[in-house]
Amino acid sequence: MLRVGINGYGTIGKRVADAVRAQPDMAVHGVGKRSADYVAIGAAEKGYDLYVTDQASVDDFREVGIEPAGTVDALVAESDVVIDATPAGVGADNRPLYERHETPAVFQGGEDATIAEVSFNARANYDEAEDAEYVRVVSCNTTGLSRFLAPLQEHYGVEKARVTLVRRGGDPNQTGRGPINDAVPDPVSIPSHHGPDVQTVFPALDIDTIGLKVPTTMMHVHAINVTLETEPADETQVRDLLQGEDRLLTIPEYSDIDGAGTLKDFALDAGRPRGDIWENCLWEESITLRGRDLYCMQAIHQESDVVPENIDALRALTGHLTASESRSITNETLGISFGRLRDRKDLTADRQTAD
Numbered sequence: 001m002l003r004v005g006i007n008g009y010g011t012i013g014k015r016v017a018d019a020v021r022a023q024p025d026m027a028v029h030g031v032g033k034r035s036a037d038y039v040a041i042g043a044a045e046k047g048y049d050l051y052v053t054d055q056a057s058v059d060d061f062r063e064v065g066i067e068p069a070g071t072v073d074a075l076v077a078e079s080d081v082v083i084d085a086t087p088a089g090v091g092a093d094n095r096p097l098y099e100r101h102e103t104p105a106v107f108q109g110g111e112d113a114t115i116a117e118v119s120f121n122a123r124a125n126y127d128e129a130e131d132a133e134y135v136r137v138v139s140c141n142t143t144g145l146s147r148f149l150a151p152l153q154e155h156y157g158v159e160k161a162r163v164t165l166v167r168r169g170g171d172p173n174q175t176g177r178g179p180i181n182d183a184v185p186d187p188v189s190i191p192s193h194h195g196p197d198v199q200t201v202f203p204a205l206d207i208d209t210i211g212l213k214v215p216t217t218m219m220h221v222h223a224i225n226v227t228l229e230t231e232p233a234d235e236t237q238v239r240d241l242l243q244g245e246d247r248l249l250t251i252p253e254y255s256d257i258d259g260a261g262t263l264k265d266f267a268l269d270a271g272r273p274r275g276d277i278w279e280n281c282l283w284e285e286s287i288t289l290r291g292r293d294l295y296c297m298q299a300i301h302q303e304s305d306v307v308p309e310n311i312d313a314l315r316a317l318t319g320h321l322t323a324s325e326s327r328s329i330t331n332e333t334l335g336i337s338f339g340r341l342r343d344r345k346d347l348t349a350d351r352q353t354a355d
Ligand SMILES: NC(=O)c1ccc[n+]([C@@H]2O[C@H](COP(=O)([O-])OP(=O)(O)OC[C@H]3O[C@@H](n4cnc5c(N)ncnc54)[C@H](OP(=O)(O)O)[C@@H]3O)[C@@H](O)[C@H]2O)c1
Pocket: 007, 008, 009, 010, 011, 012, 013, 032, 033, 034, 035, 036, 053, 085, 086, 087, 088, 089, 090, 108, 109, 110, 111, 138, 139, 140, 171, 302, 303, 306
């Protein structure tokens, strides 16, 4: 059993902790937390050992009935590997701590790419992490784009990708973030940082990205145009290719899922924890081919799409399973399959054939 320490138990950290707990080959050794707030109480109620970032805050935790198991320094020393899910930039400050204890670590997309030897996506470059000590799971948007581009690159080649990212203003718990009633070019300069970030996974890829921010907490939405190197036979061929990807959910027309709001509602109805959607959500009707130009739109759940990637990164880093073995265990244990959306269609088709 791999003992995993999770330093930072916020939006990403708490989800990764639950995902680690669901795996047969790893266990949560403890979680690092700074403030004794409702999230800390939730972690204690789930049975996670809490390690405090600062010895001086131990009394704050005791006041809410939590006895810390130690400091983050001890968490790092006792763990086989650490997931750093602290806020963007704090991970870089933490790296010397991981080095001191010779504990490999998985950083998040808020860190600069230089923090780790590999910018990681389980679909695109799992094997590159094999000899690494430190990897960075790329951001939610870069994860979504990497998953989408990998099969296209393999089957047709990508001459040029152009993506407009309509990004959520903040996560549901980020009450101080905006915009409140606006649509803001962010950044106003082109390309946005997302294109270069995708190139940390696909160094030779020609990609330009444009970013905006809008007042929603639901999901990001990407409007994509990819010029392929070779022309697919038809749209169906591309659709079948994308539908064959385990972490790409194609949304059929009959489902009436018309936006991020209905997607989240669907995820909650399906009993997904926290309404999480680990897959890219690609509107099937939007998949359009004009010669070598492919167009489509996808939604990305920023709070959760990187969670399975963190689990696969742990296995890639410790080198005990292949990419496909790891991905299939992760998918199965988390329940990454909205298969019933597609199954319904197959069922209907079967019934019609029988009639
Ligand atoms: N949120 C997203 O949509 C998203 C998506 C993909 C990737 N990411 C990336 O994932 C990383 C984590 O983001 P997040 O949204 O999960 O952050 P978050 O919700 O703010 O959680 C950060 C966690 O780290 C703890 N922390 C804060 N300051 C710390 C410090 N100085 N030292 C140690 N721990 C500290 C926080 O504890 P307290 O709460 O007690 O302060 C909290 O538990 C970032 O790199 C981010 O860019 C985020």
